[in-house]
Amino acid sequence: MIELDHVTRRYGETAVIDDLSLRIEGGELFVLVGPSGSGKSTLLRTINRLISIDDGAIRIDGRDVREVPVASLRRGIGYAIQSVGLFPHRTVAENIATVPRLLGWPAARIRARVDELIAMLQLDGENVLDRYPHALSGGQQQRVGVARALAAEPAIMLMDEPFGALDPLTRDALQSSIQAIHAQTGTTIVFVTHDMDEALRLGERIGLMESGRLLQVGTPLELLRDPACERVRAFVGGENPGLRELSVRRVRSVLRDGEASSAPAVDADATLQQALATMLEHGSDVLRVRDAKGTTLGVLHLTDLLARKP
Amino acid sequence: MSTRTDLPLALLSAVGLLAATTGTFLEVAPNRLLSGSALALWHVPPAMGGWVVLALWCWGLACSLLATKRGLSIACALLVGLPLLAGAGAHRLLADAAVHTTRIQLGAGFWIMWLAAALLLLDRLRGARRVVQLAIWTGVVVAFVVAGWSGAFADLALVREYAAQRDVFATALRIHLLLTLGTLGLALAIGLPLGWIAWRRRRAGNGILGVLSLVQTVPSIALFALLIGPLAWLAQHMPSLQALGFGGTGAAPAVIALCLYALLPVVRYTLAGLDGVPRDAVEAARGMGMTRWQVLARVQWPLAWPVLLAGLRIVSVQAIGMVAVAALIGAGGLGRFVFLGVGQGAIDMVLLGTLAIIALALLADLVFQAALMLTERRG
Structure with missing residues (x-):
């Protein structure tokens, strides 16, 4: 200290x-x-x-x-x-x-x-x-x-x-x-x-x-x-x-349960800014969230980015 | 291939050729004080030798027109060969001479050609790697030492002068070295701390450098003279100092005066060396918890050292030359031969002292270059 x-x-x-x-x-x-x-x-x-x-x-x-x-x-x-x-x-x-x-x-x-x-x-x-x-x-x-x-x-x-x-x-x-x-x-x-x-x-x-x-x-x-x-x-x-705010928040904090096997994938530890970039790149409003090992944890929707969660 | 001529080679070969054809190679004098009669290159036995020298210079001239970087071997051959030829010639001439006091001296033609060969070698080695330079110069020195050892130059007046005064010469050489080392040691002992102070405090540094620059403007003989009075007084009033050989004349004033001259470059190079140490390295060293002495010993000193070494190279060469003048106030050294020789009109004696001083200076230069090379290998 x-x-x-x-x-x-x-x-x-x-x-x-x-x-x-x-x-x-x-x-x-x-x-x-x-x-x-x-x-x-x-x-x-x-x-x-x-x-x-x-x-x-x-x-x-x-x-x-x-x-x-x-x-x-x-x-x-x-x-x-x-x-x-x-x-x-x-x-x-x-x-x-x-x-x-x-x-x-x-x-x-x-x-x-x-x-x-x-x-x-x-x-x-x-x-x-x-x-x-x-x-x-x-x-x-x-x-x-x-x-x-x-x-x-x-x-x-x-x-x-x-x-x-x-x-x-x-x-x-x-x-x-x-x-x-x-x-x-x-x-x-x-x-x-x-x-x-x-x-x-x-x-x-x-x-x-x-x-x-x-x-x-x-x-x-x-x-x-x-x-x-x-x-x-x-x-x-x-x-x-x-x-800037998207850049300090993590996908992990806003992901929700769901299945979207055909959607592009994003790391749970990625920032929301990176997630948004992935959505823009693939023209998709939903992403599959996975952890470092590749296991699917849930999904992320474009609307989730707008929620003012911590 | 470029069609430009190799100018240094052309010029030096032309000078060599001119000296070979019109200059005096050897002089035959009846004794060591009288001047001798001139002998041209082709009159010096063995006659073959003269023609080889001529051929080498002509070959150099021819090569220069071919515009290829040649002449290294010519330079080496002449640098070593010319004295060997002179030595052999002197041997034959002396064998034929009636009087045993006859002296065979080296003529102007020889010196000019020898100098031209040395300059040519210097020019050819320009831009070569340091190791190559050092190897070739060391090779030349070794060749001379071996030849001299085996008696190849024994009949030249210069060497006979040396042989006659061998013991005196050895003492003079030793004193010369001691005076030089004493000067360097004292200058380092005072100059390093002074340089450090000058680096820490810029204003004090400017003052120190100013005073030392002023000292530099005093002629050495005047400085010797200025020191005689105070030192004599000091010796008179402090018998313990006198017992150590300290006095108005002799080694003490010589070392003190020479040290005063050496201080300026020592301080200046210490300053430059410390200035060259990266500030961030010092900052990091302090930040990691090195004490001021540790920063100095482990970071500043090792990084400043190569610059200081380059300075010492200059200081030592300068000191070796200036110690010669110290003979005037009875400090001894090789300068004695020069001044005694001038007084007696014995040119060989003057040459003996002068050549020894030059050789010593070149040797010191060589040693420092080698040391510099070793330090630069790292980092």
Whole structure:
């Protein structure tokens, strides 16, 4: 659990973080989203004390971060950034092993952990361990960056626009990886982005920031359906709030019993936006819903998309 | 095939041909102080040798018109062959000479041809892979060492001068190396922290670089002279320093002055090296919980090191040359041969010192290139 208690950070006269309070639960995937200069990155970096605060307090599991020696605090918190920052003179394996080495893990444990992470981030089978970072693609580099951040099994992971510089396909794959890792490890993740679609896709809860303040904190659906002010509506909804809402809701939540063996199929975990796209593609107003194994669970009608269920 | 002529090969071959036909290859002097009579290439026994040299230059000229990238073997053959020919010629001439003080010196024609061959080799190796360059130069050096060891140059005046002063030369060489290493060591010990400070604090850095640039404008002899007074005073008032050989003249002022010159490049390259370290790598290192020293030792230093090494290559070559001047204030070293030789009018002695200094500088350059190659292999 991370508590930010009336945190203020000033640069000269201007407060880039302005009396901000927030509580992030343990195991949560929390996304901070906002325009450039809103203070979201600064806020993230106050948690591992890369930036000091002028007022207020930050507590992790009840303990003030300023009471913990800064090096050991940071070694317990994973940190991934947009520019990745891999060490160019170290191999991929050495890069990933950075924090475990700082913590003095035995060599065998480090090797086992590196192999585990390589598998977790789908870097296995590509023989990357002994290569140097410049020999990797941008997507692979960021996978290594995330693996390095996760290496010492941190309870908290801070991610600062980690996928901002990647092409859409690679970003999509990495977003899936992060969701899978989060589900698998239960690590608390604080994720900063300026991309609202990314925020809506990843966030269990989203904090929308502007000018050093939180405009609203809530689940994606809450932000879409119940914006606290016009600014939130403009940020979250964008040009087509209706479609955005379809993108955060899952087929599973609205499917109904029925048989439609000849209808096109859709995954139960797909978003309603994907379901709509499938209907449009096939010119069909009904879809067969199946699970990952292919078993039919029910059907989805076009009218179901219009219902304002959660 | 392109019809353009190979200009460097044509030019150097023409110069070589001109030097071969009109220049003095060897000079026969009655003793080490008097000047000698000129001997052209074809008068130097064995006569065959002269013709081979001529043929090689002509072949080079011909090849240049064919516009193919040739001449590598010509350059190697001449670079090694010319001194061998001179050595063999000197041996024959000396055997015929009546007086045993007779000296056979290398003439202008020889030096011009040798230089042309060296430049040709340099040009041919341009753009070649580093490993190939290093292998060929090492091969040339080894060929010389082997030939010299077996006595192929023993009758040349230069080598006889060396033979006569072998012990003095060895001492001078040792002192020269020690002074150079001392200078480099001191410059690194002071320059690395200074460079780091300059990198951390830009304004202080500009001040440091300004002062060091100013030092650079003082002529070395003037700097030596300036140091004599204060150091002599210091030695007088601190007997413990004097006991260590510290004084107004000698090694101490030499190393201090040379170090002052070496500081500017050391600081500048340290700064450039640290500037070249990717900021995101440093940011990530801090974010993962490395202490400031760990960031420096594990990230910044290894990444800045190749740049610094490239700088050290320049600094060491510069220091080897400047140590020669330190002989003037009694620091010893190979410069002694140059200054004593000039004083006595013994040209062989001057040449001996000069060539040794040049060889030392080239060798240092070679060593640093090899080290650079090794560091660049990774990452």
